[in-house]
Amino acid sequence: MRVNVIGLGYIGLPTALMLAAEGTEVVGTDINQSIVDKLNEGSVGFEEKGLQELFVKAKQNNIIFTTKYEKADIYIVAVPTPYLKKDKKVDASYVKNAVDLVLDVCGNGAIIVIESTISPGTIDKQIRPLVRNHEKVNDIHLAHAPERIIPGSMVYELEHNNRTIGADEESIGEEIKKLYRTFCKGEITVTNIRTAEMTKVVENTYRDINIAFANELAKICRTDGLDIYEIIRIANMHPRVNILSPGPGVGGHCISVDPWFLVGDYPGLANIILAARKINDSMPEYVLERISEIMDDNGIDSASRVGLYGLTYKENVDDVRESPALQILECMKRHLARGVKVYDPYIHKNIVKNQYQDYMEFLNDVDMVVVMVGHDHMIRNMELLNGKVVLDTRNVCNRIDVYKL
Numbered sequence: 592m593r594v595n596v597i598g599l600g601y602i603g604l605p606t607a608l609m610l611a612a613e614g615t616e617v618v619g620t621d622i623n624q625s626i627v628d629k630l631n632e633g634s635v636g637f638e639e640k641g642l643q644e645l646f647v648k649a650k651q652n653n654i655i656f657t658t659k660y661e662k663a664d665i666y667i668v669a670v671p672t673p674y675l676k677k678d679k680k681v682d683a684s685y686v687k688n689a690v691d692l693v694l695d696v697c698g699n700g701a702i703i704v705i706e707s708t709i710s711p712g713t714i715d716k717q718i719r720p721l722v723r724n725h726e727k728v729n730d731i732h733l734a735h736a737p738e739r740i741i742p743g744s745m746v747y748e749l750e751h752n753n754r755t756i757g758a759d760e761e762s763i764g765e766e767i768k769k770l771y772r773t774f775c776k777g778e779i780t781v782t783n784i785r786t787a788e789m790t791k792v793v794e795n796t797y798r799d800i801n802i803a804f805a806n807e808l809a810k811i812c813r814t815d816g817l818d819i820y821e822i823i824r825i826a827n828m829h830p831r832v833n834i835l836s837p838g839p840g841v842g843g844h845c846i847s848v849d850p851w852f853l854v855g856d857y858p859g860l861a862n863i864i865l866a867a868r869k870i871n872d873s874m875p876e877y878v879l880e881r882i883s884e885i886m887d888d889n890g891i892d893s894a895s896r897v898g899l900y901g902l903t904y905k906e907n908v909d910d911v912r913e914s915p916a917l918q919i920l921e922c923m924k925r926h927l928a929r930g931v932k933v934y935d936p937y938i939h940k941n942i943v944k945n946q947y948q949d950y951m952e953f954l955n956d957v958d959m960v961v962v963m964v965g966h967d968h969m970i971r972n973m974e975l976l977n978g979k980v981v982l983d984t985r986n987v988c989n990r991i992d993v994y995k996l
């Protein structure tokens with residue numbers, strides 16, 4: 592069994608390594624030459640617990656990294672699926688491009704598994720026609736195996752999460768299940784493609800709505816001087832209540848993106864989903880208002896004395912995609928409030944203005960710290976925030992005098 596994994600980013604790379612480490616013959620393909628070069632030089636490219644060890648095991652089992660698509664029995668496509676800004680529908684162009692290139696090299700009978708998150712109906716409407724109209728190959732099977740792993744715990748979750756596989760025929764579903772079973776200890780459900788597509792988007796939308804509820808409650812509680820965290824803590828003691836935490840906004844490549852697919856595809860029907868998206872997208876602006884209030888309270892009159900701690904979209908990862916901190920910096924630009932300082936221990940290259948690489952220098956240059964991300968690094972060094980005005984948007988600081996959302 593030979594597998595060609597297409598796209599070696601946050602999802603494709605760990606998947607390719609996991610398969611290879613467990614003995615499958617794997618070729619990993621990415622169109623980005625520098626990603627392939629780095630992998631061939633021995634660097635995995637991003638920080639993730641257990642990834643380097645997995646890389647070593649996969650290399651021992653002769654995994655290949657290349658920019659070329661290769662002949663294989665199964666293709667796993669893990670390329671980006673952003674949404675189109677104009678109508679909020681899924682942008683399936685990367686997936687279509689990848690499938691086209693697979694069809695040029697694959698033989699009859701190959702299976703193409705789309706791992707990328709796609710909106711319900713994408714395979715039928717946009718991918719199946721490519722396969723049907725291709726002249727050279729026939730008997731190609733399509734499947735969907737969406738991924739649920741979370742950055743920061745990817746290797747563990749690859750092994751332990753339950754998975755969903757959507758296929759046209761049960762026998763194909765079972766064949767793919769056998770492949771994932773080489774490393775996955777979780778339950779693997781085989782269903783049809785449209786159900787698998789919808790299920791994945793529904794999972795992320797559920798979390799987005801739950802977070803929006805928490806964010807709305809945070810705003811309500813603020814107007815009445817109530818402690819939202821205490822209220823959620825007590826409410827969650829109810830056996831059937833599980834409210835997630837409020838925060839400075841929702842970032843990342845999944846929760847802030849996938850609900851838009853439903854809004855785009857079901858306009859007029861996806862009402863709670865749209866409202867939740869708007870609430871979560873309003874949070875960076877809300878944090879900005881809190882910063883301004885707290886600056887006034889403390890006589891801080893210049894944004895240059897304010898520092899954002901954390902640029903990533905969640906704790907202990909180096910992924911900044913759609914991050915609330917970047918959204919706040921954008922808002923500040925619009926409000927002509929420039930000069931805010933920034934520090935993130937996971938971002939070793941300066942990607943925004945006034946970004947520091949040294950934590951102490953950063954702290955020396957600010958009077959107020961806005962905790963945007965609860966990295967362990969900050970929690971371990973909490974005492975360094977003594978003497979600073981702190982706005983903690985993640986509820987991770989244990990000092991009683993910190994400001995909250």
Ligand SMILES: NC(=O)c1ccc[n+]([C@@H]2O[C@H](COP(=O)([O-])OP(=O)(O)OC[C@H]3O[C@@H](n4cnc5c(N)ncnc54)[C@H](O)[C@@H]3O)[C@@H](O)[C@H]2O)c1
Pocket residue numbers: 597598599600601602603620621622623626669670671672685688689706707708709738739740741742844845
């Ligand atoms: N990152 C996550 O936490 C996460 C979790 C679950 C699902 N997903 C989904 O997985 C998919 C991939 O996400 P990601 O985070 O790995 O993206 P990514 O941007 O980290 O990686 C995608 C890779 O695909 C490569 N690529 C693009 N077009 C290609 C092509 N035609 N041929 C070969 N390589 C190509 C890019 O160079 C890039 O390295 C998306 O649909 C995403 O929604 C992501």
